[in-house]
Structures are given as C-alpha cells and as structure tokens.
Amino acid sequence: xxxxxxxxxxxxxxxxxxxxxxxxxxxxxxxxxxxxxxxxxxxxxxxxxxxxxxxxxxxxxxxxxxxxxxxxxxxxxxxxxxxxxxxxxxxxxxxxxxxxxxxxxxxxxxxxxxxxxxxxxxxxxxxxxxxxxxxxxxxxxxxxxxxxxxxxxxxxxxxxx
Amino acid sequence: xxxxxxxxxxxxxxxxxxxxxxxxxxxxxxxxxxxxxxxxxxxxxxxxxxxxxxxxxxxxxxxxxxxxxxxxxxxxxxxxxxxxxxxxxxxxxxxxxxxxxxxxxxxxxxxxxxxxxxxxxxxxxxx
Amino acid sequence: xxxxxxxxxxxxxxxxxxxxxxxxxxxxxxxxxxxxxxxxxxxxxxxxxxxxxxxxxxxxxxxxxxxxxxxxxxxxxxxxxxxxxxxxxxxxxxxxxxxxxxxxxxxxxxxxxxxxxxxxxxxxxxxxxxxxxxxxxxxxxxxxxxxxxxxxxxxxxxxxxxxxxxxxxxxxxxxxxxxxxxxxxxxxxxxxxxxxxxxxxxxxxxxxxxxxxxxxxxxxxxxxxxxxxxxxxxxxxxxxxxxxxxxxxxxxxxxxxxxxxxxxxxxxxxxxxxxxxxxxxxxxxxxxxxxxxxxxxxxxxxxxxxxxxxxxxxxxxxxxxxxxxxxxxxxxxxxxxxxxxxxxxxxxxxxxxxxxxxxxxxxxxxxxxxxxxxxxxxxxxxxxxxxxxxxxxxxxxxxxxxxxxxxxxxxxxxxxxxxxxxxxxxxxxxxxxxxxxxxxxxxxxxxxxxxxxxxxxxxxxxxxxxxxxxxxxxxxxxxxxxxxxxxxxxxxxxxxxxxxxxxxxxxxxxxxxxxxxxxxxxxxxxxxxxxxxxxxxxxxxxxxxxxxxxxxxxxxxxxxxxxxxxxxxxxxxxxxxxxxxxxxxxxxxxxxxxxxxxxxxxxxxxxxxxxxxxxxxxxxxxxxxxxxxxxxxxxxxxxxxxxxxxxxxxxxxxxxxxxxxxxxxxxxxx
Numbered sequence: 001x002x003x004x005x006x007x008x009x010x011x012x013x014x015x016x017x018x019x020x021x022x023x024x025x026x027x028x029x030x031x032x033x034x035x036x037x038x039x040x041x042x043x044x045x046x047x048x049x050x051x052x053x054x055x056x057x058x059x060x061x062x063x064x065x066x067x068x069x070x071x072x073x074x075x076x077x078x079x080x081x082x083x084x085x086x087x088x089x090x091x092x093x094x095x096x097x098x099x100x101x102x103x104x105x106x107x108x109x110x111x112x113x114x115x116x117x118x119x120x121x122x123x124x125x126x127x128x129x130x131x132x133x134x135x136x137x138x139x140x141x142x143x144x145x146x147x148x149x150x151x152x153x154x155x156x157x158x159x160x161x
Numbered sequence: 162x163x164x165x166x167x168x169x170x171x172x173x174x175x176x177x178x179x180x181x182x183x184x185x186x187x188x189x190x191x192x193x194x195x196x197x198x199x200x201x202x203x204x205x206x207x208x209x210x211x212x213x214x215x216x217x218x219x220x221x222x223x224x225x226x227x228x229x230x231x232x233x234x235x236x237x238x239x240x241x242x243x244x245x246x247x248x249x250x251x252x253x254x255x256x257x258x259x260x261x262x263x264x265x266x267x268x269x270x271x272x273x274x275x276x277x278x279x280x281x282x283x284x285x286x287x288x
Numbered sequence: 289x290x291x292x293x294x295x296x297x298x299x300x301x302x303x304x305x306x307x308x309x310x311x312x313x314x315x316x317x318x319x320x321x322x323x324x325x326x327x328x329x330x331x332x333x334x335x336x337x338x339x340x341x342x343x344x345x346x347x348x349x350x351x352x353x354x355x356x357x358x359x360x361x362x363x364x365x366x367x368x369x370x371x372x373x374x375x376x377x378x379x380x381x382x383x384x385x386x387x388x389x390x391x392x393x394x395x396x397x398x399x400x401x402x403x404x405x406x407x408x409x410x411x412x413x414x415x416x417x418x419x420x421x422x423x424x425x426x427x428x429x430x431x432x433x434x435x436x437x438x439x440x441x442x443x444x445x446x447x448x449x450x451x452x453x454x455x456x457x458x459x460x461x462x463x464x465x466x467x468x469x470x471x472x473x474x475x476x477x478x479x480x481x482x483x484x485x486x487x488x489x490x491x492x493x494x495x496x497x498x499x500x501x502x503x504x505x506x507x508x509x510x511x512x513x514x515x516x517x518x519x520x521x522x523x524x525x526x527x528x529x530x531x532x533x534x535x536x537x538x539x540x541x542x543x544x545x546x547x548x549x550x551x552x553x554x555x556x557x558x559x560x561x562x563x564x565x566x567x568x569x570x571x572x573x574x575x576x577x578x579x580x581x582x583x584x585x586x587x588x589x590x591x592x593x594x595x596x597x598x599x600x601x602x603x604x605x606x607x608x609x610x611x612x613x614x615x616x617x618x619x620x621x622x623x624x625x626x627x628x629x630x631x632x633x634x635x636x637x638x639x640x641x642x643x644x645x646x647x648x649x650x651x652x653x654x655x656x657x658x659x660x661x662x663x664x665x666x667x668x669x670x671x672x673x674x675x676x677x678x679x680x681x682x683x684x685x686x687x688x689x690x691x692x693x694x695x696x697x698x699x700x701x702x703x704x705x706x707x708x709x710x711x712x713x714x715x716x717x718x719x720x721x722x723x724x725x726x727x728x729x730x731x732x733x734x735x736x737x738x739x740x741x742x743x744x745x746x747x748x749x750x751x752x753x754x755x756x757x758x759x760x761x762x763x764x765x766x767x768x769x770x771x772x773x774x775x776x777x778x779x780x781x782x783x784x785x786x787x788x789x790x791x792x793x794x795x796x797x798x799x800x801x802x803x804x805x806x807x808x809x810x811x812x813x814x815x816x817x818x819x820x821x822x823x824x825x826x827x828x829x830x831x832x833x834x835x836x837x838x839x840x841x842x843x844x845x846x847x848x849x850x851x852x853x854x855x856x857x858x859x860x861x862x863x864x865x866x867x868x869x870x871x872x873x874x875x876x877x878x879x880x881x882x883x884x885x886x887x888x889x890x891x892x893x894x895x896x897x898x899x900x901x902x903x904x905x906x907x908x909x910x911x912x913x914x915x916x917x918x919x920x921x922x923x924x925x926x927x928x929x930x931x932x933x934x935x936x937x938x939x940x941x942x943x944x945x946x947x948x949x950x951x952x953x954x955x956x957x958x
Binding site for chain 2: 293295298301302304305336339342343345346347349350352357361364365368469470471474479480481484493495496497498500508509510511513
C-alpha cells in the first residue's frame with residue numbers, strides 16, 4: 001500500500017507531505033508576530049490549546065507575499081514533540097502516488113533551496129516532497145542563538161513572575 | 162526558662178496557643194500532636210506546664226490527665242485543658258481527674274495568658 | 289510584653305485545616321453509609337467524624353465564624369449520641385450529616401474568598417435538631433470474646449471490644465504489641481506517633497493505651513504503650529512496625545489458620561519503601577513557592593549575563609573552556625532547581641478524584657438512578673493549579689453521565705443491560721507530561737441524527753465533528769436536546785477549561801445505546817500569573833505584575849534624548865532618580881517610534897530602574913501562561929503566550945530580561 005500525502009499549494013507549485021506528519025488543516029486567521037524570531041516565522045497561533053509557531057512558506061521559499069484568502073490554510077505538522085504550522089496558499093487534496101518518489105535532480109534541489117527532497121508525477125502533475133526537517137529546522141538567519149538563556153539542553157526558561 | 166508542652170492535633174490551634182503565649186517571657190514551647198505523644202514526652206522529659214486539648218484520637222485529653230496524675234513524678238504538673246462548647250461533661254471529668262484550669266474556645270489571648278501566668282506563679286515546684 | 293495577638297490572622301490557616309477535616313468527615317461518612325447499607329455500624333468511623341467536626345467547631349469559634357460553630361455543634365451532638373449508645377446511624381441521618389458538611393464547606397469557601405459568611409440554613413438546623421431528638425434505639429449486644437487483661441479490657445469502649453472480637457470474621461487477627469518509648473528508640477525512628485503511623489499502615493489500629501511500668505533500662509520513662517490492632521499482617525511485620533521482637537506480639541483471639549510465611553519479606557520491604565513518604569509533611573502556602581520561583585528567575589537572568597561575559601572574554605581570545613563547562617553545569621543545576629520547585633506544587637490526582645464519590649452519591653439520590661462508580665486514578669501527580677481547574681470539569685462530565693446518559697433502571701432492563709449503570713473515571717499519565725482523564729458511561733450514547741436535526745446540520749461523520757456540534761453553545765443549552773440525545777449542558781464550557789485554561793484537549797467517542805467516553809488531555813503543570821495588559825505599536829502584550837516597579841506617564845517630548853545613543857534612549861527624573869526610557873516598539877523591532885505622551889512601565893534590573901515606553905495600558909488580570917516551547921519562537925524577553933479570550937496568542941514579555949539583552953536585540957533587528 002503506497003503512502004497518502006497532503007498537497008500544499010504555494011504559488012504555482014504543488015508540494016506534498018506524508019499525511020502521517022500532518023496533524024490537521026486549519027483556516028488561517030493570522031498569527032501573532034513574535035519579535036526577533038526568524039523572518040520566515042509568521043508568528044504564533046493557538047491550536048488545541050498549544051502555542052504553535054507558523055512558518056510562512058512563501059517567505060521561506062523567498063516568494064513574494066500575497067494577501068491571505070479564504071483558501072489560505074495552516075497545515076499543522078507534527079514532528080516528535082513539536083507542532084509547527086505551515087502557511088500554504090491552498091491545501092485540501094490528498095494524493096496517493098503510485099510511482100516511487102525519487103530524489104530531485106540537482107538543479108531543482110538547488111533552485112528550491114534544499115527544501116525539496118523528492119519528486120513524483122501523478123496524473124500529469126508534478127508533486128514536490130518537502131523536507132520538513134529543513135523547513136522548520138533550527139538553522140536560522142537571525143543570529144541570536146547566543147541570546148538563549150540556556151546552553152545545550154532543552155531550551156526552556158523559567159517564567160518570571 | 163519554663164518548658165511548656167502544647168498538645169493539640171490541630172496545627173492551627175497549637176500555633177494559635179503558642180502565638181498567644183509568646184507575649185510571656187522565658188517560655189520554651191514543645192508541640193505534641195496526639196495524646197500519646199504527650200504522654201511519651203512527659204515520661205521522658207520534665208515540663209513545667211501542659212496546655213492540653215481534650216479532643217484527640219486514641220488517647221484524649223482526659224486520659225492524658227488521668228495518666229499524668231497517676232504518676233508520682235507528674236502529680237504536681239500544672240495542666241490547662243482547652244475545651245469547646247459541648248465538652249462540658251468531658252471538662253468536668255478532666256477537672257475531676259486533676260486538670261488545674263480550663264479554657265473554653267473561643268478564648269482571648271489575654272485570657273490564656275492570665276491562666277498560664279497564674280499557674281506558673283502559683284508556687285508549684287517548677288524547677 | 290509584646291504586641292497583642294490577633295487571632296483573625298489565622299483565618300487562612302483555618303481554611304486549609306478545615307478543608308482537611310471536612311475531607312476526612314466526608315470520606316468517613318461515605319464509608320459509614322456503605323457499611324450501613326450492609327447493616328454494619330462502623331462505630332470507629334463515627335468517632336473520626338465526630339473528632340473532625342469537633343476540631344472544626346473549636347477553630348471556627350477561635351476565628352469567630354459563628355455559623356460554622358452552630359452547624360458543627362449540632363452535627364457533633366448526633367454523632368456523640370450514636371457513639372455513646374453504640375448505635376448505627378440511619379441512612380437519613382447520614383444524609384443530613386453530609387448536607388451539614390456541605391453547608392460547612394460552602395461557608396469555609398466564603399471565608400476563604402473574603403466574602404461574608406452565610407447564616408446556617410434554617411432547614412438544615414431544623415433537620416439536625418429533629419434527628420438529635422430521636423436517636424435510634426436499637427442497641428446491640430456487644431461481643432467481648434478476647435483474651436485481654438481485665439485492667440486493659442475495662443478501658444476499652446464497646447465499639448473497640450467489638451472491633452477486636454470480630455477480627456476473625458473479616459479474615460484478620462487481633463494482636464497486642466507493647467512499645468516502650470525512650471530517647472534511644474526515638475533516635476531510631478520509634479516514637480509513638482511514628483509507631484502509630486506504621487501500625488496503621490498495615491492494619492486497623494483499635495486502641496493505644498498508656499501503661500505505667502517500673503522504670504528500667506528498657507523503659508526509662510516508666511511507660512509502655514499497649515497497642516491493640518486488627519490486621520491480616522503477620523506478627524513479624526507488626527513487630528517490625530513497632531520495633532520489638534516478633535515473640536513479643538500477643539495474639540488476642542484464637543488462631544484462625546496459619547498464614548503463608550513467604551509473603552513476610554515482601555511486605556516488610558514495602559513497609560520500608562513506604563517509609564519516607566509518611567515522614568515529615570510540611571504544608572506551604574503556594575505564594576511562597578511562587579516567591580522561590582521569582583528568586584530563581586532572577587538567578588536565571590544573572591546566569592545569562594554571566595554567559596554573555598564569557599562570550600566577550602572568548603572574543604578577546606581568552607580560553608574560556610573551563611568556564612563554559614562550569615556554565616553548562618550551572619545551567620543544568622538551575623533547571624533541576626526549577627523542576628524541584630515545580631514538584632513541590634504537585635498534588636496526587638487521587639486528591640481530586642476522592643471527591644467524585646460524593647457527587648455520584650448525591651446524583652444517585654436526586655435522579656433515583658442506580659449507578660456504580662469505578663475510579664482508577666493511578667499515581668499521577670499534577671500541579672495544584674491544574675487540579676483546581678480540572679475538578680469542575682470532571683464534576684460536569686460525571687454529572688452529565690449520571691443525569692443524562694445513564695438510562696432509568698426500567699429502560700436499561702428493556703435494553704438488556706444490567707439495571708445498575710456504570711460510570712468510570714480513569715486517569716493515566718502520558719508521555720510529554722500530559723494527563724489523560726476520561727469519564728465513560730455505559731448509558732444510551734449520543735444519537736447523532738437527533739443532535740444534527742436539532743442543530744439543522746448534516747449528521748456528523750466523525751467524533752471530532754460530533755464534539756464541535758455538541759460544543760455549540762446554542763445547542764447544548766437546549767434542554768430537550770440534552771434529554772433526547774443523552775448529553776447535557778455545558779460541554780462548551782468544559783472544552784474551554786480544557787483547551788483555553790489548561791492548554792489541553794477534549795475528545796469524545798460515543799456509540800448509540802452502548803455508551804460514551806469523554807477524554808481530557810491536559811498538561812500536568814500550568815503557570816498562572818497576575819499580569820498587566822498593554823498595547824504597543826498596535827499589538828497587545830502582557831507583563832507579569834510582579835516584575836513591574838511602577839507605571840508612570842511620560843511625555844517623550846519632555847524626556848531628554850541622550851546624545852550619542854544610536855536608538856532613541858531618553859532619560860527622565862523621578863523621585864530624584866534618573867531612569868532610562870526605551871521605546872518598547874523599537875526594542876522589539878515593531879516599527880516606528882511614536883513621540884508624545886505615553887505610558888512607561890518601570891522595572892528594576894539588579895536594582896537599577898529601566899523604563900519601557902508603551903502606547904497604553906489596557907488592564908490587569910490573571911493569565912495562564914503557556915511557554916513558547918518551539919525553538920523557532922524562543923527569543924529573549926518573550927517568555928510565553930496567553931489567550932486573552934480572542935483565540936489569538938498574546939505574548940508575555942519579560943521586561944527585566946529584555947532590559948538585559950536590549951543592546952543585542954537592537955543589533956539583530958538593525
């Protein structure tokens with residue numbers, strides 16, 4: 001049995017993530033910006049009582065911003081203990097590609113900044129498999145790692161009161 | 162310095178009693194949370210005065226008074242019992258058994274201070 | 289003489305202790321009730337209830353709460369009569385007593401909340417008085433078939449004799465063990481209180497009597513305690529608990545049958561393992577723990593400065609490897625310390641669930657339904673603040689289950705179900721510090737079609753959709769739906785508690801005519817802080833009240849702008865102290881600075897004041913702070929987020945920490 005994928009549309013391209021890594025799809029009503037977080041982090045939203053960061057895929061991919069519409073979706077991904085939302089222009093389909101997903105040609109890998117780790121065709125349409133770890137990864141460009149109050153261990157701070 | 166044993170299974174009540182008696186100089190307080198512990202402490206160390214609740218598990222205040230008065234070396238130990246409305250018959254029994262004074266809740270800080278002061282000064286051998 | 293004592297200062301201590309005594313009274317009354325159904329008198333429990341109420345009465349008198357004195361006095365009178373006459377309490381009497389403990393609970397709560405304490409309910413007083421006038425007369429013959437010294441036997445009450453004599457009927461035996469207190473024994477952990485606790489842990493303590501003995505080396509105080517106990521434990525275990533030789537334990541009844549000796553070691557081990565748990569319990573006001581947490585927070589901030597200095601040293605080419613190792617270790621220690629403090633705030637879930645039988649009991653009476661309650665609480669511990677918020681939700685779910693889901697006995701019989709309905713509350717701890725609590729019933733289940741028809745929507749396809757539907761405020765308050773569909777009111781409220789207040793989830797699964805399960809998944813800890821809300825650059829924020837020194841009006845046109853500062857640092861004078869003023873929007877990189885009259889929030893960092901200009905203050909409220917756990921949004925000065933009711937996260941800013949990192953954030957934002 002082949003795997004089921006969720007389709008995320010951003011600009012003209014269709015990206016996919018394994019359905020097992022997607023917890024739910026939510027409409028996007030805007031996020032609370034977090035000062036000094038990475039530029040591609042749209043902010044935080046509440047999802048089922050948790051405070052979840054939301055990554056704007058357009059910004060992550062270096063694409064021009066668009067107005068959010070009724071179709072805009074937050075794709076809530078679950079990786080280990082982390083819940084991270086991805087903002088896509090649209091996300092409603094599920095696909096089950098029959099063919100094997102292959103690594104992308106180097107040109108495509110470079111063009112997509114390393115965020116795509118696979119490619120597959122289904123019904124004459126190209127789907128790009130996202131590298132979730134890289135997209136929500138910690139390699140950040142805001143240069144503030146040294147500002148965290150902890151070093152090494154789980155980075156959680158005592159709440160001031 | 163006079164050693165006072167405060168016996169009550171209620172933490173709050175013991176704290177209240179000690180807070181009231183703090184205004185008297187030269188008193189050292191020891192707490193006992195049960196009648197049994199009171200008897201144990203009294204048998205192992207010499208005290209100058211006991212403030213005793215009547216309502217405790219296993220061995221109540223009356224039994225403590227009875228036991229204390231049956232011991233030669235404790236016969237003269239001053240005992241103040243602390244009672245509540247409804248305890249009238251127990252109070253009578255405790256006084257019959259040899260308690261010296263009684264306080265009925267609610268009492269004022271001044272009232273218990275006066276009783277304790279009087280007992281400590283009453284010339285019972287306390288040294 | 290020192291200052292006079294005001295006993296009203298003891299009100300909060302009274303509230304805490306009264307709650308404990310009420311819990312004892314309630315649980316013992318429930319035991320008495322279930323025993324009474326089986327025709328057992330349970331006199332020793334009667335005495336425990338009496339003592340609890342007597343203590344409450346005395347304390348209430350001391351702190352001057354007359355209405356609690358009145359109620360407990362009347363309850364006490366009934367219990368005293370029953371105890372002295374060795375009669376069983378009738379179900380009606382027990383019910384009246386439970387009504388009494390509830391009335392006391394209400395008044396203790398009023399006292400705790402600083403509200404005027406209500407008069408005793410006239411109907412209750414009347415009910416208790418009438419009961420008192422007619423004690424049940426059926427005194428029973430008491431069995432006294434034990435081998436006891438007459439001197440000791442005469443000191444036992446009828447109930448105690450009966451307890452000893454009927455031990456074998458319950459598969460147990462009655463023993464006597466004598467304990468001789470001495471300073472040496474006390475040092476080894478054998479004082480009478482500890483011995484009493486240990487013996488109670490392995491059996492039912494019937495009586496402890498002091499006995500004068502000749503003073504010897506063995507008994508330097510000239511004192512022995514005669515301990516009478518009913519237990520299924522072996523003599524050797526009892527001896528270990530008392531700290532004496534096994535052959536000094538005397539059986540008081542005829543031998544029932546030889547016990548299996550192999551169990552002895554295991555139980556003794558258990559005894560030792562359980563030991564530390566029973567030792568030295570300290571009761572602490574939660575605010576003191578919060579204070580410890582505050583101190584820790586300032587430690588974390590200075591720790592941060594330390595590591596920043598280490599980085600500077602490294603930049604200058606100094607070898608800081610040893611320093612880094614020490615700092616990393618220090619960091620770990622701080623985390624451990626924080627965990628240790630949080631642990632003190634934890635209470636066993638059993639403490640919460642202990643109150644559920646009371647509720648089911650009263651529901652049984654009010655609905656006339658026959659319901660069995662099963663509780664599987666496990667040993668999970670959770671933060672007191674979480675427990676307090678969780679409890680009303682559990683009550684709601686249990687009430688709904690009994691009220692609406694469980695069918696009447698007739699209906700159940702027609703459906704081929706046992707007449708007695710079942711409500712089960714289970715609690716397990718999940719990974720990730722989450723508690724999973726479910727309330728299930730074997731009642732009629734939720735009729736999806738009916739619910740959908742009432743809401744005028746399509747039939748929900750999944751359980752999640754069903755829950756959304758049930759949580760519609762408009763739907764769930766309509767009574768006819770609740771009775772027809774088998775689900776009551778207030779689910780939206782439960783979901784709000786679970787999700788908004790506790791950062792958890794609510795789920796449902798239901799099978800028509802078979803039963804329903806509601807499951808709440810909530811974190812074991814939650815932080816709640818008193819916070820100011822304010823607005824800056826169009827965004828709302830909150831700041832913990834505890835770190836705010838004061839809030840002042842400043843006119844930035846008037847405050848002096850500092851020459852040479854890269855940003856817009858200004859300075860103003862207040863009570864002879866110069867205070868640097870930073871526009872918060874600039875510190876946070878939120879955009880252009882506004883000039884004019886604004887509010888400034890003043891905090892202190894290492895004693896030095898620092899002010900942040902904000903647009904306006906919005907108010908003050910308690911907020912539940914959820915940490916920003918994800919590395920993507922862990923940034924200095926932002927400690928978490930809260931929900932002010934609009935569903936959107938509002939960030940919690942730690943202005944003190946921000947004051948420390950301000951220069952670096954600016955560098956990054958530039």
